[in-house]
Amino acid sequence: MAENLANVLHEQLSEGFPDTHRNNSGEGADRRRVVEGVDQELNGQPPSARPSQRLESEEDEDEELTLKYGAKHVIMLFVPVTLCMVVVVATIKSVSFYTQKDGQLIYTPFPEDTETVGQRALNSILNAAIMISVIIVMTLLLVVLYKYRCYKVIHGWLIISSLLLLFFFSFIYLGEVFKTYNVGMDYITLALIIWNFGVVGMICIHWKGPLHLQQAYLIMISALMALVFIKYLPEWTAWLILAVISIYDLVAVLCPKGPLRMLVETAQERNEPIFPALIYSSTMVWLVNMADTDAESRKKPALNSTTPESQAAPSQSTQGPDDGGFTTDWELRQQETLGHMESSEETRRQVQEMPSARPPAIQSDDSEEMSVSGGGGSGLFHSQRGKASDWNWDWNTTLACFVAILIGLCLTLLLLAIFKKALPALPISITFGLVFYFATDNLVRPFMDQLALHQFYI
Amino acid sequence: MTVAVFFGCSFIAFGPAFALFIFTIARDPLRVIILIAGAFFWLLSLLLSSLVWFIAMKASNDKDQQLQRGLLIFGVMFSVLLQEVFRFAYYKLLRKASEGLAALSEDERSPISVQQMAYVAGLGFGIMSGAFSMINILADSLGPGIVGIHGESQYYFLTSAFMTMAVTLLHTFWGVVFFDGCENRRWWVIAVVVALHLLVSGLTFLNPIYEGSLPPAYVILVSMAVWSFFSCGGSLQNIQQFLTCRKNDAGSEVAS
Numbered sequence: 001m002a003e004n005l006a007n008v009l010h011e012q013l014s015e016g017f018p019d020t021h022r023n024n025s026g027e028g029a030d031r032r033r034v035v036e037g038v039d040q041e042l043n044g045q046p047p048s049a050r051p052s053q054r055l056e057s058e059e060d061e062d063e064e065l066t067l068k069y070g071a072k073h074v075i076m077l078f079v080p081v082t083l084c085m086v087v088v089v090a091t092i093k094s095v096s097f098y099t100q101k102d103g104q105l106i107y108t109p110f111p112e113d114t115e116t117v118g119q120r121a122l123n124s125i126l127n128a129a130i131m132i133s134v135i136i137v138m139t140l141l142l143v144v145l146y147k148y149r150c151y152k153v154i155h156g157w158l159i160i161s162s163l164l165l166l167f168f169f170s171f172i173y174l175g176e177v178f179k180t181y182n183v184g185m186d187y188i189t190l191a192l193i194i195w196n197f198g199v200v201g202m203i204c205i206h207w208k209g210p211l212h213l214q215q216a217y218l219i220m221i222s223a224l225m226a227l228v229f230i231k232y233l234p235e236w237t238a239w240l241i242l243a244v245i246s247i248y249d250l251v252a253v254l255c256p257k258g259p260l261r262m263l264v265e266t267a268q269e270r271n272e273p274i275f276p277a278l279i280y281s282s283t284m285v286w287l288v289n290m291a292d293t294d295a296e297s298r299k300k301p302a303l304n305s306t307t308p309e310s311q312a313a314p315s316q317s318t319q320g321p322d323d324g325g326f327t328t329d330w331e332l333r334q335q336e337t338l339g340h341m342e343s344s345e346e347t348r349r350q351v352q353e354m355p356s357a358r359p360p361a362i363q364s365d366d367s368e369e370m371s372v373s374g375g376g377g378s379g380l381f382h383s384q385r386g387k388a389s390d391w392n393w394d395w396n397t398t399l400a401c402f403v404a405i406l407i408g409l410c411l412t413l414l415l416l417a418i419f420k421k422a423l424p425a426l427p428i429s430i431t432f433g434l435v436f437y438f439a440t441d442n443l444v445r446p447f448m449d450q451l452a453l454h455q456f457y458i
Numbered sequence: 459m460t461v462a463v464f465f466g467c468s469f470i471a472f473g474p475a476f477a478l479f480i481f482t483i484a485r486d487p488l489r490v491i492i493l494i495a496g497a498f499f500w501l502l503s504l505l506l507s508s509l510v511w512f513i514a515m516k517a518s519n520d521k522d523q524q525l526q527r528g529l530l531i532f533g534v535m536f537s538v539l540l541q542e543v544f545r546f547a548y549y550k551l552l553r554k555a556s557e558g559l560a561a562l563s564e565d566e567r568s569p570i571s572v573q574q575m576a577y578v579a580g581l582g583f584g585i586m587s588g589a590f591s592m593i594n595i596l597a598d599s600l601g602p603g604i605v606g607i608h609g610e611s612q613y614y615f616l617t618s619a620f621m622t623m624a625v626t627l628l629h630t631f632w633g634v635v636f637f638d639g640c641e642n643r644r645w646w647v648i649a650v651v652v653a654l655h656l657l658v659s660g661l662t663f664l665n666p667i668y669e670g671s672l673p674p675a676y677v678i679l680v681s682m683a684v685w686s687f688f689s690c691g692g693s694l695q696n697i698q699q700f701l702t703c704r705k706n707d708a709g710s711e712v713a714s
Contacts, residue, residue, distance in 0.1 A: 075487040078494075395593040400501055403586070407498045410491060439505050446515075447508035448590060450530055455618065455665035457591060457625055457658070458504070458537040 074413050078406055080219055085402060087223040088230075093393075097176040098227045105232045107131050112234035124236035131237070132244050136259075139252065143259045147266055162205055162221075166198040169224045242430055249426040264422045396448055397440045404436035405429055459599045459615070467599060467619035471592045475585050475626045482577075488570055489578045496548060496582020496633075503544035504590065507537035531663060538659050541583070542652045545633065548579055549640050572641055573634065573690045580633015584626035592622040611666040621662065624675045628658060631682035638689045654678055 092098055104111065107130055110123035145153055171194050178185050201221075204214045233241070252258040408429030416423055451458065483489045511533030518525055552575045560568040595618050606612040632651050639647025658678060664670035698704075 071487040071491060075490055078490070395597055396590050399586075399589055399593060403494060403497050403501055406494050410495070436501070436505075439509075443508045443512050444504055444590075447504075447511050447533065448594070451534070452591070452595060452618075454527070454530065455614070455621075455662065456530065456534050457621055457662040458507075458534050458541070458587070 074410055077409055077413070080215060081405065081409065082402075084219045084222045084226070087219065088226050089398065091173075091177075091223070091227055092230070095173075095176050095180045097179070098231050100231070102231065104234060107134055108233060108237050112236055120236060124234070124240050127234070127237040128240035128244055131241050132248060135245070136248070139259045143263050143266075146263060159202075159206065162202060163198070165221050165224060166201040166217075167194060169228060170194060170197060170220075173224060173227070239434075242434065246424075246426045246430040249424040253422055253424040261422065394441065394445050396445060397437060400436045400440040400444070401433055404432040408432040459601065459603055459605065461600065463615055464596060464599045467615045468592075468596050470616075470619035471588060471596075471622040471626075472585075474623060475581065475588060475630075478581055478630070479585070483581070486570075489574070492552070492570075492575055492578045493582040493585070495551075496579040497586035499544045499548045500541060500583045500586040503540045504537065507533065507540045510536055534659050534663075535656065538655050539652070541587075542636075542648075542655060545579070545583065545636055546640065546648075549576075549637055552579065552637075572637060576634045576637030576690075577630065579637070580630040581626075583633060584629030587629055588622045588626035591625065592618060611668070613668070614666075617665070617668050617672060620672055621675065624672070624679050625658070628655075628675070628679055628682060631679070631686040634686040635682070635689055638686075654682070 108127035109130070110126050112120050112123055112127075114120045114123060142154070171190075174190070174194065177183075200209075200213075201217045203209055204217050229238075249260075252260040253264075255261065408431075412423070412425055412428050415428075479493070483493055511529065514529050514532070515526065518529060520526075553572070556568045556570070556572060556575065559570070560566055563569060595615065599615050605614050611617070632655065635647060636651050639645065639651070658675050661671040661674050
């Protein structure tokens with residue numbers, strides 16, 4: 001679903017952004033002309049020196065443009081990340097459904113409410129291992145599909161996942177919100193609302209739509225995915241998955257045989273515009289089986305019947321758990337939301353940052369996607385915190401993780417501007433998020449509590 | 459505790475900082491980044507100082523109330539010193555970044571001046587400091603409870619809000635003055651800023667005798683405001699021109 005969204009968003013961003021990009025390149029061209037004019041005036045210069053001067057000035061202009069774009073893009077990433085986090089935290093704090101423990105996903109079969117700490121650790125390691133291998137398999141599958149040009153399969157996958165997200169998850173979300181606020185609602189009105197929401201979302205994401213509406217939909221979808229993961233991943237598993245995803249991201253993007261790197265290279269060879277979405281998609285290829293282990297009927301039966309094999313064949317999965325659209329951002333976010341993982345924002349941003357590893361020309365398109373995924377990740381992170389328990393909730397930790405994620409985002413973008421090649425987006429943000437989460441929760445919280453008790457100010 | 463208390467206290471505590479953010483910082487992406495980075499640096503200093511306090515607390519006797527209070531006071535002082543150290547570190551970082559930006563731009567000038575960076579950095583420190591002091595208290599004010607039921611002060615929320623506002627604005631002014639002192643190599647300025655910060659934090663040890671902590675903090679706030687205004691080029695003439703909406707005399711001479 002996320003892949004689908006990313007794809008659509010990317011295409012629409014490409015359409016929406018050409019004006020700004022043309023203007024900017026126009027300005028750059030003007031500056032270049034001015035510099036060249038100055039060069040021509042310097043008669044004393046030997047002819048060989050002038051072309052190199054021109055090249056240098058053009059490079060400087062490119063660098064300056066990159067830096068100016070950089071600050072603007074960072075802000076364009078901050079806003080969706082913040083919005084997504086706000087939505088997820090608000091939902092977690094008000095709607096109790098997403099913090100209730102109602103079973104686990106089929107991919108995390110080992111329970112975490114065991115008797116001994118050792119057993120719990122072992123279970124969470126096994127859960128994380130299963131989840132990570134699912135992710136790796138899905139990524140490889142996506143790369144293989146892309147390599148052999150099965151574009152229709154990928155498109156179908158993305159469309160199904162976005163359908164699931166826009167209609168089914170939002171239906172559940174709306175139902176729970178109505179329950180929380182005791183709002184009476186008839187099915188006819190509800191059907192109208194969900195139908196309109198879903199159809200407009202599909203149009204905005206897969207076809208054309210106003211830019212702000214697209215961004216709003218992406219934020220809502222990120223938040224929904226984050227909430228779902230928050231609900232179904234147990235705590236230690238979520239933390240472990242987050243850490244391992246970061247390492248996997250590093251390996252997948254930087255190693256020569258890494259799947260994501262191969263995807264990037266293949267797309268570059270073919271010079272195709274679908275590339276950004278696939279980058280997102282490949283990282284998002286996480287199949288989440290929404291089937292409850294105790295087969296509660298809250299979900300549609302179709303979801304319950306998914307198996308890894310059926311998921312691997314998207315063509316037959318009208319009912320398959322097609323979370324193929326789940327970006328790693330989203331996953332990470334979920335992890336964040338599930339546990340005390342404040343890094344969901346980071347992970348989101350990280351995933352977003354990955355596409356931004358491409359040359360600056362494409363950055364403007366990616367930043368929107370990135371911001372949304374970053375927002376989703378952030379949301380996950382904070383929702384993870386929320387799931388712990390209500391009386392355990394500390395707003396300072398939320399704030400600290402939020403700032404840490406934003407800084408991780410800045411640093412990743414800075415690294416992108418320096419290295420100008422595909423970089424993994426997750427490691428920095430995840431590390432910052434995790435470090436700040438645990439540090440703030442265990443060290444700063446007692447300190448600030450004592451200070452507030454005595455009303456001391458630092 | 460009611461919603462009215464919540465909104466009132468949050469507007470008191472964060473109103474000025476929020477207004478400053480909206481009117482001066484929100485439009486410029488570079489300033490927003492500097493603000494968030496400033497908040498991050500403050501957070502780092504808090505992290506390290508709470509680590510030190512935590513170690514000291516765990517290594518000492520849990521039951522001794524006087525000792526714990528003494529350790530807390532030590533923690534506060536250490537945290538203040540560490541905050542100023544990190545402010546200096548942030549100054550160094552911003553200097554380097556400013557040189558980099560200037561080198562990359564066409565006219566060899568940085569898009570943002572050191573004084574603007576000082577203001578934004580100070581505001582970043584202030585917002586983060588205020589948020590960390592106040593947010594949990596605000597969240598609690600929404601829930602049920604009676605303030606001061608065991609004999610403590612009834613005005614806990616109100617005084618917290620006013621103190622938070624003072625601290626936020628103080629950090630902003632200290633940032634401006636501190637950076638100015640670093641730029642012009644006036645080390646006594648830095649010493650005065652550190653001393654004032656220690657003084658304001660030390661005065662809060664007198665709480666809940668709020669007469670001892672709030673009015674002096676506001677006096678220091680006003681004097682810091684005046685000092686920072688004059689240190690970044692303001693003058694009585696400027697104020698006069700601003701109030702009477704007259705153009706700069708020098709500007710009109712150049713035009714003619």
